Amino acid sequence: MTNNTKRRVVVTGMGVVSSIGTGADDFWSAIKSGKCGISEPTIYPIEDLQIKIAGEVKDFDPKAAGLSKQFLMADRYSQFAGIAAREAVKQSGIEMPLKPGEGARCAAIVGSGIGGISTMEDSYRGLFELKKRATHPLTLLKTIGSSAPAHVSIEYGITGPCFGVVSACSTATHSIGLVYNMIREGMIDFGLGGAAEASLAWGTTRAWQGMRVLSPNGLFPFSKHRNGTVLAEGAGILMLEDYERAKERGANILAEIKGFGMTADAADMVNPSIDGTAGAMELALQDADVSPTDIDYINAHGTATMVNDVNETRSIKRVFGDSAKDTPVSSTKSMHGHALGAGGGIEAVACIKAMEENFLPPTIGFDEPGDECDLDYIPNEGRSADINYVMSNSFAFGGLNAVLVFGPAPA
Amino acid sequence: MEDVAPKIIEILKKNMKEPPETIPLETPLSDLDIESLDLAVIVFDIEDTFGIEIPYNANEEVEDFKTVGSVVDKVKELVAANNA
CATH class of the missing domain: 3.40.47.10 (Thiolase/Chalcone synthase)
Structure with a gap:
């Protein structure tokens, strides 16, 4: 079958959480003005670290962000996914949560490089350092790298393909590509694809420091004075849809995924x-x-x-x-x-x-x-x-x- | 301090697939069969062995990491600073 006989896939919604802004409009105005979101982090102690900068999502308050109870009990990485997914769903104009029977033609492929690592780190600190008798009962559910797509599926009644992709720094792109291919091949009609990451923590930074690839003063791509990368967190999720379906319901089409x-x-x-x-x-x-x-x-x-x-x-x-x-x-x-x-x-x-x-x-x-x-x-x-x-x-x-x-x- | 050089040479050898019999101090690190990830492991090993912290960044070319001898000198300096 050639490309021409396959379905076309369009983007009808998108959501973003980042160090320079949450919500596509705020994010974009920051990008346009060349704003930098890299600064001293506040969510973990940096005194004994060599690397004292990160792209943190500052002042993040999941409750104030209006997340549902199930997301409030999740790891920060899933919460980022929840916020980005909510924006993408809202922009798409698709009525969600889906009604029983509608969800099977929708996917939620939301990956993460490492999942709820901060929950794991806190939990291990409790066990090994503070000699606590037990871990928090939700430690496992918060940590697993498939918790974000699971939470998203629960929130929106998505009963089709639902899992997380893991490919380090290519995770979100692989996830979007998979949803694109699923729609193109006719497996589903629409779906969320993207990823979330919230791995800024003391132990994780130590691990990255050990790789010797982090910059102590900023992320300067292609530039003479570049000296490494800077860790950040956030989420980016797209709502992809079969073009004919989107056209039929009069959706506002943002772009087409061409390849x-x-x-x-x-x-x-x-x-x-x-x-x-x-x-x-x-x-x-x-x-x-x-x-x-x-x-x-x-x-x-x-x-x-x-x-x-x-x-x-x-x-x-x-x-x-x-x-x-x-x-x-x-x-x-x-x-x-x-x-x-x-x-x-x-x-x-x-x-x-x-x-x-x-x-x-x-x-x-x-x-x-x-x-x-x-x-x-x-x-x-x-x-x-x-x-x-x-x-x-x-x-x-x-x-x-x-x-x-x-x-x-x-x- | 005199055991710094042999210890570092031992660490280098441990992290090479086919280490040479001897590694003279003037050997440039680039002449050894060491890749960037190996170097991160070697630096970790040196830090662990001597209880020091080496401010090494794989993105920068620094004099301290030119030859085996310059690494030895840097480590001696950091050990001395630690004991001061």
């Missing part, structure tokens, strides 16, 4: 390969049936590590050839930080808003181009441009690559 590509480097846990990352971009372009010159903006993985940014630049050049230098590329992580599994979801929202408003998001904190970083990274200030097709890259530890191509709402 999805995924590969694995099968090479190294930390050093990315050009073959793997370029391969995922090529597959996404083929699936979208568009050429590199059609892409008006690339939302890069852009972690600001030495190896990622050079590898990604080389990969873009391999795939885009002569047009690479004319294709604007930015890493919005420079603003919201590296939200790990949730990154691709947050960045998908940035991509759709960029198309909607014909505005290229900047890479902030850019001093001068790093060695071998010679593309147009939209340094420091965003700018207006005609944007029809957008590519979003996610490349994870272990060499797990996922790439989405978004296009305009079908005419």
Whole structure:
């Protein structure tokens, strides 16, 4: 079966929680103004840490956010998922919770790099350090990496495919790609896809510190002074829908998912390969049936590590050839930080808003181009441009690559 | 302090698949069969062995991590600071 005979898949809702704003509108105005959400964290002690910055979702109050009781009993990561899912559902205009019998044609694929790790950390501190006799009875349910999709399914009566994807920093992009494929193949008619992450904690930061890849002072992608990535948290979730269904109910269509590509480097846990990352971009372009010159903006993985940014630049050049230098590329992580599994979801929202408003998001904190970083990274200030097709890259530890191509709402 | 060098060489060897018989102090780390992740493990091992904290960032090229000898000197400096 060729692409043409398959169903088209559109985005009818999106939700975001991030260090620079919760809700797509607040998030987008922060992106447009080049706001930075990286600062000293408040939710864990930093005195004895080498790394004293993070992209925290500040002043987060689940009760004030109006979450339901089941979400209030969940881990912070599930709560982020609940808020992003609620926004996506509301924007889609789909009447939810679904009535009995309606839910089987809907999916909830909400992943996380690591799930409710902070709950686990608190629990272990209680056991090992404070010598508590027992853990909180909800420790397990809060920790498991499938709790967010489960909570979302309960909230909205989603009885179709429901699980979490785990692929580190590619999690959200893989999740969105899976929902896209399920709808395209006719398995379901609509569904939520994305991810949530809330792994900012003392122990987790220690573990990351041990990898020696974190920057002590900021996330500066593709830039000469870049010196590592900065951990962040949040969620990004899209409502995807069969185009015919969306059209029939008169939905406001935000964008179309044109293509999805995924590969694995099968090479190294930390050093990315050009073959793997370029391969995922090529597959996404083929699936979208568009050429590199059609892409008006690339939302890069852009972690600001030495190896990622050079590898990604080389990969873009391999795939885009002569047009690479004319294709604007930015890493919005420079603003919201590296939200790990949730990154691709947050960045998908940035991509759709960029198309909607014909505005290229900047890479902030850019001093001068790093060695071998010679593309147009939209340094420091965003700018207006005609944007029809957008590519979003996610490349994870272990060499797990996922790439989405978004296009305009079908005419 | 004189046992710092042999201990570090031992740690380097432990983390290499096929370590050479001897590792002279002037050997550049880039000449050893050590990848970035290995180096993170080696730094952890050194910190654990000597009870020190080494401010090493894999994204930066620093003089302290040029040769085996420069690592030994850095560790001696940190151990001395710890005992001061």
